[in-house]
Amino acid sequence: MPSSIVTLQQAVRAHPVLADVAERAWASQRLLRRVVAHLPPLLRDQVQAGPLEDETWCLLAASPAVAAKVRQLAPVLLAAARAAGAGVQTLQVRVQGHGGAPRR
Numbered sequence: 001m002p003s004s005i006v007t008l009q010q011a012v013r014a015h016p017v018l019a020d021v022a023e024r025a026w027a028s029q030r031l032l033r034r035v036v037a038h039l040p041p042l043l044r045d046q047v048q049a050g051p052l053e054d055e056t057w058c059l060l061a062a063s064p065a066v067a068a069k070v071r072q073l074a075p076v077l078l079a080a081a082r083a084a085g086a087g088v089q090t091l092q093v094r095v096q097g098h099g100g101a102p103r104r
Contacts, residue, residue, distance in 0.1 A: 027086075028052035032059070034084040038076050043069060048096070055089040057081065060096045067093045 028049040036044050046066040050058030059077075061067035070077070074091045081088045 024052050025049075028057065031057065031081055031084060031086050031088075035077050035080040038073065038080050040069070050092075050094060052086075052088075055087055056092060057086070057088045057090070058092040058094060060094055062096060064095050067095045 028051065031052065032047070032049040036047075039047060043066055046062040047070060048060040050060045052058070059070055061070055070093045074093070078088060078091050081091075
C-alpha cells in the first residue's frame, strides 16, 4: 500500500485560512527584502518581517534602540515599499521580546 507524503507547503496551501496567513507572511518577507537596502547595514540583521495586513505592515526589531531607528526611517521605508508595489500606508515597529514574541 503506497503512502502519500504531503509536504508542509502542500498542506498549508490546501487549507484556505492557512494559505492566506502563509501568503501574507511570505509577502511581508519579500517586501522586507525589497526595502532592506534603506536600512543602515548594521541594522539589517536586527529587523525581521512581521505581519502584513491590509495597509499596515509591521517590522520586528531586535531591541528598543533598533526600533527607534527604524521608526525614524519609517517614511523612507514606506516610500520604498510603495515603490515596490505594496499598498502599505502604515508602518508599525515592534520590539521582539526575549522569547521571540513582539512587544509594542
